[in-house]
Amino acid sequence: MDKFTTLTAVAAPLPRVNIDTDAIIPKQYLKTILRTGLGKGLFSEMRYKDDGSLNPDFVLNKPAYKHARIIVAGDNFGCGSSREHAPWALKDYGISCVISTSFADIFYTNCFQNGLLPAIVSPEDLEKLMDDASRGANATLTVDLEKQEIRGPDGGMVKFEIGAFQKHCMLNGLDGIGITEQKAASIDAYEKKHQDDRPWV
Numbered sequence: 050m051d052k053f054t055t056l057t058a059v060a061a062p063l064p065r066v067n068i069d070t071d072a073i074i075p076k077q078y079l080k081t082i083l084r085t086g087l088g089k090g091l092f093s094e095m096r097y098k099d100d101g102s103l104n105p106d107f108v109l110n111k112p113a114y115k116h117a118r119i120i121v122a123g124d125n126f127g128c129g130s131s132r133e134h135a136p137w138a139l140k141d142y143g144i145s146c147v148i149s150t151s152f153a154d155i156f157y158t159n160c161f162q163n164g165l166l167p168a169i170v171s172p173e174d175l176e177k178l179m180d181d182a183s184r185g186a187n188a189t190l191t192v193d194l195e196k197q198e199i200r201g202p203d204g205g206m207v208k209f210e211i212g213a214f215q216k217h218c219m220l221n222g223l224d225g226i227g228i229t230e231q232k233a234a235s236i237d238a239y240e241k242k243h244q245d246d247r248p249w250v
């Protein structure tokens with residue numbers, strides 16, 4: 050997993066509340082267990098018209114936001130069914146950080162296992178960031194994980210919440226497998242002792 054330290058990128062405003070995982074990546078895209086290729090299905094019911102053409106009114110289809118790597122979203126982002134494909138799709142599209150006032154628990158946990166930073170801010174600060182993100186090509190935010198700060202284009206700054214363990218994992222690029230691999234020497238020592246003590250097993 051890639052380390053997350055500081056990200057400076059265009060932020061797209063998505064002010065809807067209760068954006069569920071089916072809206073993030075609809076069920077028809079869940080046939081794969083690969084983490085790649087899902088970006089095309091991200092927000093597909095909002096991104097595409099019935100004929101398959103791009104919906105010009107959807108924020109990520111607008112020229113200023115086509116290369117956005119941050120989403121500023123309404124409350125309770127990632128609610129609904131527990132599908133890891135949701136953070137996979139966001140990452141595959143190019144999104145590295147979602148900012149909201151709250152996230153559904155399972156989605157929030159899945160983000161950390163996939164290198165996607167879910168940043169929790171106060172409602173008042175979300176309003177400021179939503180305003181920043183509404184500036185089109187000038188909607189550039191800097192997310193500093195070490196300092197737990199989000200800095201706006203005019204120099205404004207807000208703080209965001211994250212647990213110490215999740216912060217450590219993101220800064221060091223550690224998912225569950227990476228954390229286990231850090232204990233490889235202890236695991237090997239245990240296995241050797243177990244084999245020495247019980248050679249018949």
